[in-house]
Amino acid sequence: MPRLVMKFGGTSVADLARIKNAAEKVRAEVERGYDVIVIVSAMSGKTNELVGWVREISPLYDAREYDAVVASGEQVTSGLMALTLQEMGVDARSWQGWQVPVKTTSAHGIARIEEIPSDNLDQKFDEGMRVAVVAGFQGISPEGRITTLGRGGSDTTAVAFAAAFDAERCDIYTDVDGVYTTDPRVSPKARKLNRIAYEEMLELASLGAKVLQTRSVELAMRYKVRLRVLSSFEDVTDASGTLVCDEEDIMESNVVSGVAFSRDEAKMTLLAVEDRPGVAAAIFGPLAAAGINVDMIIQNISEDGLTDMTFSCPVDEVERARVALKQATETGQIAYKELKADTDVAKVSIVGIGMRSHAGVASQMFSALRDHGVNIQVITTSEIKVSVLVDRKYLELAVQALHDTFDLDKAG
Amino acid sequence: MPRLVMKFGGTSVADLARIKNAAEKVRAEVERGYDVIVIVSAMSGKTNELVGWVREISPLYDAREYDAVVASGEQVTSGLMALTLQEMGVDARSWQGWQVPVKTTSAHGIARIEEIPSDNLDQKFDEGMRVAVVAGFQGISPEGRITTLGRGGSDTTAVAFAAAFDAERCDIYTDVDGVYTTDPRVSPKARKLNRIAYEEMLELASLGAKVLQTRSVELAMRYKVRLRVLSSFEDVTDASGTLVCDEEDIMESNVVSGVAFSRDEAKMTLLAVEDRPGVAAAIFGPLAAAGINVDMIIQNISEDGLTDMTFSCPVDEVERARVALKQATETGQIAYKELKADTDVAKVSIVGIGMRSHAGVASQMFSALRDHGVNIQVITTSEIKVSVLVDRKYLELAVQALHDTFDLDKAG
Structure with missing residues (x-):
């Protein structure tokens, strides 16, 4: 059977x-x-x-x-x-x-x-x-x-x-009755997705959409397990929930499938770090050893042999990160002028496998944020995702603006 | 170690x-x-x-x-x-x-x-x-x-x-801090026993002293495991609790070690049962099959080929016993004139390994109950125990009278 x-x-x-x-x-x-x-x-x-x-x-x-x-x-x-x-x-x-x-x-x-x-x-x-x-x-x-x-x-x-x-x-x-284009509490226009690709779900899960545990999606992708997320409080039909499946099973991929966000981010910046080979390893080695979940990393252009290094991590790991970095300076592993921490930032990301074949998606995102007066502090990109760090007070505004810009309220 | x-x-x-x-x-x-x-x-x-x-x-x-x-x-x-x-x-x-x-x-x-x-x-x-x-x-x-x-x-x-x-x-x-001569809530003179023999504990446990599960005492007796019952809410010394041990480890056995009782008993009597070989099996077979815990059994003298059969069981099993017996009459296994149930009785027992070597203990018990006006309805005896069924209202009186009669408030 x-x-x-x-x-x-x-x-x-x-x-x-x-x-x-x-x-x-x-x-x-x-x-x-x-x-x-x-x-x-x-x-x-x-x-x-x-x-x-x-x-x-x-x-x-x-x-x-x-x-x-x-x-x-x-x-x-x-x-x-x-x-x-x-x-x-x-x-x-x-x-x-x-x-x-x-x-x-x-x-x-x-x-x-x-x-x-x-x-x-x-x-x-x-x-x-x-x-x-x-x-x-x-x-x-x-x-x-x-x-x-x-x-x-x-x-x-x-x-x-x-x-x-x-x-x-x-x-x-x-x-919840499925995976949404974004959190309905932040954008009332959020729409349930009927299908989403593993890769997209993975980005959404690790970005804070708490529907599925990241490891379970990784495993599903590796073994091609068709995953359906649905509500236990509603009647089940064939259209229920969201099917997480292989890209090939999705007829027409959206350029952008969803807007994810994470509120509890912090931005830490090491000012005037000596810019030499191995300095990144010297900084992020001790942080990894201390179990800090470093997410985005930015290294500025070097000037006079010195550079600024910025990274983001969960806000409740800031103190431990500070201790780990201080110990690294004491043992002479690294040297910097100042350590700044901004615990008042949030991360907003757009995710979509269609980005692979569509140029200009990042630029469209930046324009939309600029048009709404949202200042971007840090940017990172991957093949199917663009993430920005913004002042936390702009979080809702940014999510709604991006949801509108990419027409996420309309079925793809 | x-x-x-x-x-x-x-x-x-x-x-x-x-x-x-x-x-x-x-x-x-x-x-x-x-x-x-x-x-x-x-x-x-x-x-x-x-x-x-x-x-x-x-x-x-x-x-x-x-x-x-x-x-x-x-x-x-x-x-x-x-x-x-x-x-x-x-x-x-x-x-x-x-x-x-x-x-x-x-x-x-x-x-x-x-x-x-x-x-x-x-x-x-x-x-x-x-x-x-x-x-x-x-x-x-x-x-x-x-x-x-x-x-x-x-x-x-x-x-x-x-x-x-x-x-x-x-x-x-x-x-509780050990095994008592009887329940202190019934007799204020109840005294903690320092030692008690397995056999005595077994009789006390099965008679309703809920300190130890019967099976555990049986097992301890079989494997000669020295059991100590003591309170987890008091400091432990060598004199703490009650040691349940082999008879040989008890220097001077009491004639009677304790008075046990059980409140929730019922007495059932089948009147005018045909007195023929196999009638006891015909009655108690169906009761056993129905899971009734029959305890005491009395068969009266036969008259005109008919006899009365009395047994006791837990009071909450009376209805099931009634059904089982009725079914047995319907299938022709047994025949009787009437079934009477008295759900207002209690069982009182004296227990002591010293009874084996002391005659007249039962008679001393019956005299004490008579002196206090307690009517005995049913009697059963074993090597180290005498049990009587009495009207429930006499329970406390009977326990206290027997505790006094056998000097249980004094160390043996």
């Missing part, structure tokens, strides 16, 4: 009524003839409660014990979902990560899935099981201990199962 | 402060030189919450899924306890039932422990681990699924580990 993976996030299984609602969607797919693998998250709020306990006991907790505690949340949901399906007459059973088994690395708290042998589930499907409810977000290490994949890891679990079991599609049920 | 098993019940690990309190008792034993196996229950209230969800979904739930859901409670405590011990500088780690592994039967919800291979824990102890925190109440079936041992199963887990790892003692920490 064809197979389908269906993943339900925390808000979609927040209580017994919602679990029942989700189970009804599963039953509908079983009746359509699918064998289904359901991936469940912990009931909304549970993971936070468990994580809170662990942190209260020990700020420097043992990640192995963290995993044992936190993985229990998905275990509960998996059993409750299996029971709910059984009550509806569907042959279902629960599987914990270690039972499947979902083999992961030993990197507790941020483990990566290495292999999902299909024998156990295949056998049960052959024996008549119609639904395997799998606890998401978790696996088992080579040492036989429970691992977790990090926040949002259930999306990754879902895609990995879709790949391992050759599923026709991987449906991610969440509390 | 010598080994100790310490078990903490739900109220002893109800929140992080109590888990810390329990962890301090564990650390003290580690400092005394023990390698410790800690068995934990779910945080108080958690199991009820989980069971409530399962029952709400399905009254006739799949016991395998019930087990997957419910076992998560102990998993959480095991991780939190391990983290708390680590924070105190103690080398500890958590173990789930399937990791040890605790091999059980496949009787989900009421599984029995079949084997606990010691290799995994032994290896870690050899490598320097000082405390293994094991999730109580659970194991793994031959099919690789999570099983639970039934309510109170953490006591059984603790004793099974003490036997498998040859522990010097098994300390059961709970919310």
